[in-house]
Amino acid sequence: MxxxxxxxxxxxxxxxxxxxxxxxxxxxxxxxxxxxxxxxxxxxxxxxMSSQAKRLCTDSMSSKKIGTHNGTFHCDEVLACFILRQLPEYKDAEIIRTRDPAELAKCDIVVDVGGEFDPKKHLYDHHQRTFGESFHSLCAEKPWVTKLSSAGLVYVHFGRRLLAQLTGLGEGDRQLEVLFDKLYESFVEEVDGVDNGISQCDGEVRYAVGSTLSSRVGHLNPRWNSKSQDTEEGFKKAMKLVGGELLDRLDFYQNSWLPARVVVEEAIKERHQADPSGEVVILSKGGCPWKEHLFALEEELKVDTPIKFLLYPDQNGQWRVQCVPAGLSTFKNRLSLLEEWRGIRDQALSDLSGIEGCIFVHASGFIGGNKTKEGALEMARRTMQASALAPTNGSINALVASKSTKCVPFRSSRLLLKHHTCMSELSCRSCNLTP
Incomplete structure (x- = not known):
C-alpha cells in the first residue's frame, strides 16, 4: 500500500x-x-486537483473549461455551472474553481468571478459596482426587475437552449417560451434575489425560512470549525442538489403545469359557447390549476371583457362555480356571488335563488356549488344580471365591461403595475395607465 x-x-x-x-x-x-x-x-x-486552481473533472473530459471562484460556494454559481453542463458544448467541460486571472483567462466561459460582464467574451460576473442588469433591462419585453446573479445571467443567455435540450421543444416554440418565463419567475429569480441580498418584500418578516435552495447549498460548505476546509466535495454535492431540483421543477412545469394552461386556453376560446357574455369559462375537468393561466391568457388572447366566473366538476360529479379573483395575491373578486345567497345551503338556497339543485354558497361569496352544470351556470348568470342593476357586490371594479371604465392598479410580486380588470402588466388598454 x-x-x-x-x-x-x-x-x-x-x-x-x-x-x-x-x-x-x-x-x-x-x-x-x-x-x-x-x-x-x-x-x-x-x-x-491543484491547490491553486481546483478542478471539478468528469470521466470523459473535453477541452472546454468553465471558470468560477474557489472557496465558499453559493447557489448562483452552482446553478450557473449546472445549466452550462446541460448544453452539448459544455457537457463534459472541466470546472476550474479559482480566482487567479491567469487561470480564468484559459477558460472558455467564466461565471461569478472576474469582475466583468461581457456575453461576447463569455464573461458572466455580477459583483462589479457598475453592474445593475435585470431580466427586464436585458430583455425589455420581460417584466422581472430583480438584479441578476451569475445564475440569472447564464439563464437569460442560455436558458432557451437549456430548455430545448431538456424538453425537446424548439427554441421558437411558444410553449418553450412559456416554460422559459415560468422557470425564471418560480426558480431562478429567487436565487438572484438571495445572492444579491434583495428582500422578498418590504417590512419586517414574521418568521424565518431556512429551507430555501440557497440556504441548503450554503450548508454544504465546510463548517467553520471543521479540520478540513476543502470545498470540492461540497461543490459536487451542491451541483447534484441544485441540478436535481431544477430538473424536477422543469418536469412538473412541462408535464403538469403546462398541460393545465392548454386546458384553460381552450376553455377561454370557447367561453362564448358557455354564455354569450363571454364572462363565464367552463373547464371540462376539475383539479386543474387555472388562476395564473387565466390572467396570463386574458392578456395574451386580448380578452376585452374580464372573465368573472369559472365552472368545473368536483370529485363527486357535481359542479362548482368559482369567482375569478381580482389578482393572484388578493381574496377580493372581480364579482362575488350574490350576498343574500352566502352561507345558505341545499333546498333553502334553491328556494331563495329559484335555481334547482343548489348545494351551497360560501359565506364570503367566492364559490358555490350545484348538482348540475346548468344549475351552476345559472348561479353565475343570475349574479351577473343582478350586478348589472346594482354594481356593488363586494368586488373591486368587478363589473368593468367597457374600455371607458378606469382600472384599479396594484403592485405585483414582479414590482410592476398590474390592473385588476384586465391584468395587464406593462400597460392597460382600458385606462391607458402605465407603470
Whole structure:
C-alpha cells in the first residue's frame, strides 16, 4: 500500500491505476497531493486537483473549461455551472474553481468571478459596482426587475437552449417560451434575489425560512470549525442538489403545469359557447390549476371583457362555480356571488335563488356549488344580471365591461403595475395607465 502511494506521488500528472469495478470517488488521504480517482467500465485514471486552481473533472473530459471562484460556494454559481453542463458544448467541460486571472483567462466561459460582464467574451460576473442588469433591462419585453446573479445571467443567455435540450421543444416554440418565463419567475429569480441580498418584500418578516435552495447549498460548505476546509466535495454535492431540483421543477412545469394552461386556453376560446357574455369559462375537468393561466391568457388572447366566473366538476360529479379573483395575491373578486345567497345551503338556497339543485354558497361569496352544470351556470348568470342593476357586490371594479371604465392598479410580486380588470402588466388598454 505504501509503495503504491509513493508511486502515485512521483507520477501524479500521468498516473494510471489499473482497477476494476470501482464506481465511487475515493480520497487518498495520506498522499501529499490532492488526488481523487474514479473508474467507469471503459476508463481508469486519476484526477489531480491543484491547490491553486481546483478542478471539478468528469470521466470523459473535453477541452472546454468553465471558470468560477474557489472557496465558499453559493447557489448562483452552482446553478450557473449546472445549466452550462446541460448544453452539448459544455457537457463534459472541466470546472476550474479559482480566482487567479491567469487561470480564468484559459477558460472558455467564466461565471461569478472576474469582475466583468461581457456575453461576447463569455464573461458572466455580477459583483462589479457598475453592474445593475435585470431580466427586464436585458430583455425589455420581460417584466422581472430583480438584479441578476451569475445564475440569472447564464439563464437569460442560455436558458432557451437549456430548455430545448431538456424538453425537446424548439427554441421558437411558444410553449418553450412559456416554460422559459415560468422557470425564471418560480426558480431562478429567487436565487438572484438571495445572492444579491434583495428582500422578498418590504417590512419586517414574521418568521424565518431556512429551507430555501440557497440556504441548503450554503450548508454544504465546510463548517467553520471543521479540520478540513476543502470545498470540492461540497461543490459536487451542491451541483447534484441544485441540478436535481431544477430538473424536477422543469418536469412538473412541462408535464403538469403546462398541460393545465392548454386546458384553460381552450376553455377561454370557447367561453362564448358557455354564455354569450363571454364572462363565464367552463373547464371540462376539475383539479386543474387555472388562476395564473387565466390572467396570463386574458392578456395574451386580448380578452376585452374580464372573465368573472369559472365552472368545473368536483370529485363527486357535481359542479362548482368559482369567482375569478381580482389578482393572484388578493381574496377580493372581480364579482362575488350574490350576498343574500352566502352561507345558505341545499333546498333553502334553491328556494331563495329559484335555481334547482343548489348545494351551497360560501359565506364570503367566492364559490358555490350545484348538482348540475346548468344549475351552476345559472348561479353565475343570475349574479351577473343582478350586478348589472346594482354594481356593488363586494368586488373591486368587478363589473368593468367597457374600455371607458378606469382600472384599479396594484403592485405585483414582479414590482410592476398590474390592473385588476384586465391584468395587464406593462400597460392597460382600458385606462391607458402605465407603470
Amino acid at each position: 505504501h509503495a503504491f502511494m509513493i508511486a502515485v506521488h512521483l507520477t501524479r500528472f500521468k498516473a494510471v491505476i489499473n482497477l476494476s469495478k470501482c464506481t465511487t470517488l475515493i480520497p487518498l488521504s495520506k498522499v501529499n497531493v490532492n488526488i481523487f480517482y474514479s473508474v467507469d467500465n471503459t476508463r481508469t485514471r486519476t484526477k489531480y
